[in-house]
Amino acid sequence: MRQFTNYSDFVRPDGVHGSVYTDPDIFQDELQRIYAREWVYVGHVTEVPNPGDFKRSTIGTAPIILCRDTNGSVQVLFNRCRHRAATVCQEPCGNTKKFRCEYHGWTYDLDGKLTGIPFEEAYDNLDKTEFSLTKPTAIDTYRGFVFACMGKPKISLLENLGGPTMEQIDYFCDLSPEGEILVQAGTVKLVYQGSWKLQMENSIDGYHPNFTHQSYFKTISRMTGVKLDIFNGSSIASVRALGNGNAHIDTAAYNLVPQRKEGRLKALKKTPWGKKYYDDMVEAYGKERAEKVLVVGGTHMNVFPNLVVLGQQVRTIRPIAFNRTEVELAPTLLKGVPDEINTMRIRQFEQFYSPQGGGIHDDVEMFNRVQEGLACTMEPWLLFRRGLHREEKLSDGTLRGQVTDETPQRAMWRHWLEVMEQNVD
Ligand code: FES
Numbered sequence: 001m002r003q004f005t006n007y008s009d010f011v012r013p014d015g016v017h018g019s020v021y022t023d024p025d026i027f028q029d030e031l032q033r034i035y036a037r038e039w040v041y042v043g044h045v046t047e048v049p050n051p052g053d054f055k056r057s058t059i060g061t062a063p064i065i066l067c068r069d070t071n072g073s074v075q076v077l078f079n080r081c082r083h084r085a086a087t088v089c090q091e092p093c094g095n096t097k098k099f100r101c102e103y104h105g106w107t108y109d110l111d112g113k114l115t116g117i118p119f120e121e122a123y124d125n126l127d128k129t130e131f132s133l134t135k136p137t138a139i140d141t142y143r144g145f146v147f148a149c150m151g152k153p154k155i156s157l158l159e160n161l162g163g164p165t166m167e168q169i170d171y172f173c174d175l176s177p178e179g180e181i182l183v184q185a186g187t188v189k190l191v192y193q194g195s196w197k198l199q200m201e202n203s204i205d206g207y208h209p210n211f212t213h214q215s216y217f218k219t220i221s222r223m224t225g226v227k228l229d230i231f232n233g234s235s236i237a238s239v240r241a242l243g244n245g246n247a248h249i250d251t252a253a254y255n256l257v258p259q260r261k262e263g264r265l266k267a268l269k270k271t272p273w274g275k276k277y278y279d280d281m282v283e284a285y286g287k288e289r290a291e292k293v294l295v296v297g298g299t300h301m302n303v304f305p306n307l308v309v310l311g312q313q314v315r316t317i318r319p320i321a322f323n324r325t326e327v328e329l330a331p332t333l334l335k336g337v338p339d340e341i342n343t344m345r346i347r348q349f350e351q352f353y354s355p356q357g358g359g360i361h362d363d364v365e366m367f368n369r370v371q372e373g374l375a376c377t378m379e380p381w382l383l384f385r386r387g388l389h390r391e392e393k394l395s396d397g398t399l400r401g402q403v404t405d406e407t408p409q410r411a412m413w414r415h416w417l418e419v420m421e422q423n424v425d
């Protein structure tokens with residue numbers, strides 16, 4: 001049962017009340033105050049490269065269509081017929097000339113205009129231009145990542161992302177010598193019995209891997225002879241809160257240790273295709289930037305409320321109910337690299353994240369266990385105190401903690417509170 005009336009009562013500096021994961025009313029408020037009012041990730045432009053291409057997605061629980069119209073513009077349309085609300089697009093993705101509602105046959109073109117009503121004469125002067133598929137109030141992109149806002153945006157997309165977050169997206173995209181990623185290698189979807197916020201917390205949680213993924217790490221150690229120590233309490237890797245609820249696991253310091261850096265670059269340059277990739281990157285960005293991007297290897301970041309950009313993948317989090325969430329994981333390709341590089345990325349993705357992979361199932365099991373445990377309410381507070389005393393504010397305004405600290409989760413919850421308190425109708 002709900003104990004408080006103000007959202008500030010649910011979030012403390014070092015913890016959150018369990019009902020933020022279990023209260024259906026709070027979930028409904030999140031849909032209204034976060035998903036219906038903030039910038040939300042809806043897909044990548046390369047998922048709909050040609051006119052007529054479309055992909056189904058959601059904003060909160062609202063079904064949408066991401067598509068490319070005949071002029072080549074990317075459109076975001078609500079997947080709800082203007083007649084009596086049936087969805088007009090059923091396929092997860094594909095190519096089409098129009099969207100035809102199968103209930104009574106109303107037809108819309110690729111920018112949402114209503115073009116056909118069967119037996120139209122029965123309507124008394126109905127103006128078809130007033131019955132286009134509805135669109136979000138705003139859409140905008142950064143490096144191909146498409147975001148939409150259902151309400152009037154308080155700030156622009158770029159302000160909402162902020163410099164440190166855009167810098168991490170740049171790291172991810174600059175792994176291509178042409179600066180472009182392609183989200184065109186299929187997707188893996190999973191559903192778990194828990195709150196959407198569990199996946200957001202977990203994506204930038206450097207405390208859990210040694211334990212949740214113990215068997216995977218042991219297997220990798222046996223295969224390679226390398227013991228993974230990046231997520232230890234004494235590791236020089238860090239976590240950073242980037243602003244607006246976004247955060248990342250910062251492995252730069254760890255990976256750029258000279259011996260590690262040289263080892264990685266040497267391994268890359270061992271094959272002709274690896275050498276070509278290295279040379280193309282140096283030509284595109286200069287040696288210093290190219291080597292840093294190659295060694296750091298993308299980023300490991302969440303973007304509030306529903307995007308994760310991690311290693312090779314783009315992950316979209318879709319809330320379904322307070323205790324049910326769908327996650328779509330899309331491995332990405334790099335434009336302008338030898339095929340072998342992209343093949344290697346897909347294999348790396350599969351190793352941890354595919355249905356037969358060794359890692360993602362462990363996380364899903366933990367989400368289910370957390371949601372199950374939340375049914376015990378005698379001591380309702382969850383503890384996010386780890387590293388609170390040693391957080392360090394950097395000159396760019398970001399907050400840094402040791403890699404196992406809960407700096408990212410605290411920042412996410414502070415932002416959640418801010419948005420839940422501000423966006424009251
Ligand atoms: S609900 Fe779409 S045509 Fe009737």
Ligand SMILES: [Fe+2]
Nearest residue numbers: 209212213363
């Ligand atoms: Fe994990």
